[in-house]
Amino acid sequence: MALSRRSVLITGCSAGGIGAALASVFQERGYHVFATARNPSKLPPNLSDAANVTSLTLDVLSSESIAAAVEGVKRETGGKLDILINNSGAGMCLPALDTPIEDGKRLFDLNLWAPLAMFQAFAPLLIEAKGCVVNNSSAGAYSPMALNSKYWISKAALAAASETWSHELQPLGVRTVTLITCAVKTEFFTKYQRDELPASSRYYGIRDFNYGISDGWLQAGAISSRQYATKVAKEIEKGSTGIVWAGTHALLFRFLCWLLPQSLFDMVVESVVPISAEMEKAKQKK
Template sequence: MVATKTVLITGCSDGGIGSALAVVLQQRGLHVFATARDPSKMTALKDLPNVTMLTLDVLKPDHIKDAVDIVMKQTGGTLDYLINNAGRNHFMPILDEDLDTVRKLFEVNFYGPLAITQTFAPLIIKAKGMAVFITSISGYVNVPFMGTYAASKRSLELVAETLRLELAPFGVDVLEVVTGAVKTNGQTYFGDFKLPEQSLYKKIEPVIAGRAQGNDQLPRMDTAEYAAAVADQIASRSTGRFWCGNNAEATKMSTTATAVPQSAMDSGMSYGCGLDTLQ
């Protein structure tokens, strides 16, 4: 049975944020349950100590149940940290969106993390642990061609912000990592990017494709640096929003500057909801 602190991370395929977080957290003494739809794509983690690799597609309830059962058996029914990282990037003008594609995007980026969190909640509550959600600065800025992706990530963050209040009576912390530009393999999805033939934006298709493929010349934070900063926040049990990655701080200052502290906002939002009676 695992006796050290434990963490389960979704979306740990090579070259991404999840993989980098798994490396850093196991280096810091945690036992990591690293998950991906295809474990063969977690080659960076396979020989590391204190890492258990699991097959987990966040859209498949049987995968989630199997993962919970394995974690329970190895930990005695607790999980100290859950990191909802799995997600999918997406680029497309709003008028050109295929609605089934948008629904799938929300399934991966919104409903999947919600299902994972609901299922693992008893283990986290028993440990008085922490739920972490990897969100995006795109949810705060209306970047052309990223509208539906931004909506999916901002929706997840709003749920996480509410969950922070709802889980506080049970000793569970919630952290959202509002992520800026980071060096990952996220742009590899878009090698064959195409607009519909009737698109109003067809003549600038190469420009849109270039942005989707990461050819925007924007600097990006090293993934290991990002993971270390996030690990520090987890270790200190920070709650609320942590802005990390290139352009994250600038986005924060330009979109959320306020003199009202988070604690005051939380108190106002919680007032009259009866949460204080659960403590």
């Protein structure tokens, strides 16, 4: 029997991440939540056991898996979906010179093309519900920090794509939200398997500094995933459209991006990831 309550599908809901926090907040607000993961056993118990949560196996890189998820939602809702949150994603901490192109393409498949595949597949359900698509990008789309370029580039591409898609979806009655996510405390870095620099790399002398970027220090002092999810849910429910900044110091970061001259903003970025200073220290040691 079709459900009358509002519904939301969230990708990437494994325990300890942003997706799981979003699913919990929407579940508490009375939505029927479709919490998805490649392996549903990785969902937190509070989601797996909740009456208004449906766990779905979903690999966003598989058209067959996406199609099966669409059918699963249709059976529960009668052919509608109020909110689709494209949250799944991955990182890659390597300099551009040392990133294999094929690895970069796989990252783009997950961070850019998968959200497109998802909203294409769920478009009939979203249009029927006059719903909302939410694409989770990153502050990295606006701050070109070194040694993580493929991730930032893929998130910048998603932000630009999401804002473009919004103009195409608006005439169909579907609202689009582009999340610009600043630092959030999650378990991402505890599970991250670092990418190794080859000994031939021009950055091999600062390899420890490079590896340090993926050890979680960028999340130091960050807000919790629940605080973030609560902010995002409020923005969605009040009808926000377009770019929404969320996460640690999101408002401050937003103003720095817009107000500072490029030269000063570059200094701020360099202060966060001081690659030039580290390269100079490595050169002096050598």
